[in-house]
Amino acid sequence: MQKITLFLLLVFSHTIFSQTKITETEKLAATCKVWGFLKYYHPKVANGDFNWDNQLLEVLPKIDKAQTKEEFSLVIENWIDSLGEVPSIAPITPATAVEYFDKNFDLSWINTNKLFSKKLSKKLQFIEVNRFQGVQFYIDGAEHVGNVTLKNESYLNPDFNDTNSKLRMLFMYWNLIEYFFPYKYQMGEKWETVLEKAVPNVIIAKDASSFFTAMRKVVSKLDDSHVEFVTYQSSSNSNIKTYFPADGKIIDEKIVVTEILGDSLAQADDIKIGDVITKVNDKSIKEYIAENRDLICASNEASYLDKLVKVILMNNLDTVKVEFLKDGKYAIKIMTWFDYHDSHRNEFKKGAQKKKDKxxxxxxxxxxxxxxxxxxxxxxxxxxxxxxxxxxxxxxxxxxxxxxxxxxxxxxxxxxxxxxxxxxxxxxxxxxxxxxxxxxxxxxxxxxxxxxxxxxxxxxxxxxxxxxxxxxxxxxxxxxxxxxxGADGNVSHFDYKGFHTLFSGIGVYYPDKRQTQRIxxxxxxxxxxxxxxxxxxxxxxxxxxxxxxxxxx
Known part of the structure; x- marks a missing residue:
């Protein structure tokens, strides 16, 4: 009797364990990976036979209802089956002259994701082996250069009141990097971890500002100094930028003025090369360094600090409080910064500089x-x-x-x-x-x-x-x-309605294969x-x- 009871307990506990609920982030991260994989690998999807964005928007409500691994896998399996049969093709063998660089390549999640049934993993494996071999519908590579460009993508902003619409844009960008960023293997944080952290941030974003901040945090994890993330500003006065009349360099958690960009503007506030800035609007340079790490993308610390100077010396206010350190004493100036654009700044700069010898x-x-x-x-x-x-x-x-x-x-x-x-x-x-x-x-x-x-x-x-x-x-x-x-290689540009971004498009190495990126x-x-x-x-x-x-x- 005790043996029978023990056996029943084991069966019951196994059943309970196998039916354990899965989290929303786990489901969505797994769905993101499958959606991107099918986008570039499934013969009919990669050929453009489906509106792939709509397919995602249609499957996400079903994913939302799935409460267990079995239910999740069944939704994905049925989705794949609905796309039609994947024909078995002859083994794909690369040309003998091809030498692969595989530090970036990893489809191990197909077999290791804890949400996938064995049947689902086998379906995905089969698609990899019998993958699409024609001209990709969603991605293109520039001839002789190699960095990719998007095509047939939706460039519209998401509906910020629609969770699935926001997830679509995150999934699109995440998979673009997953498959076509040459330095993914050098990121400081695993790309799948970035996805898991981004999902809840994107879901709770209620407007353009919070959504693009969430996306900026994703983009910053590329650790690539080529990367910029520029949102298109409206014409409202709140988006007018004002600038400190000089450039600088961060040394010892202070900004040192290194170049005057507008001599008349600098003279008005007695700004000179060598002046040391310790605070801007009551915030220390050290605080700026700490709080912008998730918002600025750079290959290394030197590049990060260089990019950060531009952030600190730009403002949305006309009047800016700046603290200087001179001869061991701190002094505060209430400065008026001006809303001149980059083209005007260059003119000021030319006026402030002596002509340089080539x-x-x-x-x-x-x-x-x-x-x-x-x-x-x-x-x-x-x-x-x-x-x-x-x-x-x-x-x-x-x-x-x-x-x-x-x-x-x-x-x-x-x-x-x-x-x-x-x-x-x-x-x-x-x-x-x-x-x-x-x-x-x-x-x-x-x-x-x-x-x-x-x-x-x-x-x-x-x-x-x-x-x-x-x-x-x-x-x-x-x-x-x-x-x-530490950012080498041709740049790939991506222009959307709400933002523009870019990244290093090809890998650049010394002839002995030493890397230059980040280093x-x-x-x-x-x-x-x-x-x-x-x-x-x-x-x-x-x-x-x-x-x-x-x-x-």
């Missing part, structure tokens, strides 16, 4: 090139002037103008490969292929024989980093400065500006480069 010869026969100004048409004159120098300093603490090829021909004695790439395989979404590379230089016995020095910092992003990789092949190149932005270009000699150095008008990075030319160390 290239010049410094003391001791050392050449200097400002890579942010010089253009291809200037290279012949640059070569003629700087070829006799003993060293050339290429200042790339800026964004170059596509001059890498002509300069590398001058620097390199022969053609050398400096970068290789990973690009998405649209026939197997989520997988990436090693695909081609870039070379520079040519057989040139008359190449530059002096030292080559490249100056970099957190403002060196994308083309700056890629160009630095190119110049490193010269063999006599030394990188001096600090960590770069950036590692300096041979690390130098960071100091508050005192800025106040004294020094360029400590350039000074260190000049010392290296003379001493070799």
């Amino acid at each position: 290239f010049k010869v410094l003391e001791n026969n050392i050449g200097y090139v400002d890579m942010g100004i010089i253009k291809t048409r200037h290279i012949p004159d640059m070569i003629e002037m700087l070829k006799p120098t003993k060293a050339i300093i290429f200042d790339m603490r800026n964004y170059p103008n596509g001059t890498y090829e002509e300069i590398s021909k001058f620097l390199n004695p022969q053609e050398k490969q400096f970068a290789i790439y990973t690009r998405p395989d649209l026939s197997y979404p989520g997988r990436y292929r090693w695909s081609g590379g870039s070379s520079s230089g040519f057989e040139n016995k008359d190449n530059y024989k002096g030292k080559v020095i490249v100056l970099l910092n957190e403002k060196s992003v994308s083309q700056s980093e890629w160009t630095a990789m190119c110049f490193q092949t010269a063999g006599n190149t030394t990188i001096i400065g600090s960590q770069t932005a 950036g270009i590692v300096p041979d000699i690390e130098v960071k500006p100091t508050i005192l150095g800025i106040q004294q008008g020094k360029d400590e990075v350039l000074d260190r480069a000049l010392l290296f030319v003379e001493t070799g160390k």
